[in-house]
Amino acid sequence: MADSDNFFLRVYVVVKQIPYGRVTSYGAVAKYLGAARSARMVGWAMNASHNMEDVPAHRVVNKQGLLTGKHHFDGTNLMQQLLESEGVLIKENQIQNLEAYFWDPFKELGTPIDF
DNA sequence: ATTCTGACGTGGG
């Protein structure tokens, strides 16, 4: 396994920590991992996380609260359905009152992840 | 090897 896999694993670990009914952004995760400028890689990691059911990719959205990755899920609005079923209000592919649901790794975890 | 794209974010005009 290459080091890059480690990065992916780190993403998974963080995303797995997202509680039910909460969401976070790619940038926030990337920043927590020390790769603030590699938010795209987080999305890439999500792509690879498709095999892992433990990774709630639907709880990761962009900083606007926009469900940019909904198209990558099964069907067209599965991502939105999953979030709404968790009590997240969504309109026009965008999470409403994002701040209320936002889960910041730094604030919520506040500590490095045990690896 | 080169080029382009992408589930992003920030900054500038």
Added chain:
DNA sequence: CCCCACGCCAGAA
């Protein structure tokens, strides 16, 4: 409000 450019890095053609 809109559009553009840059950084970042992995993968596909």
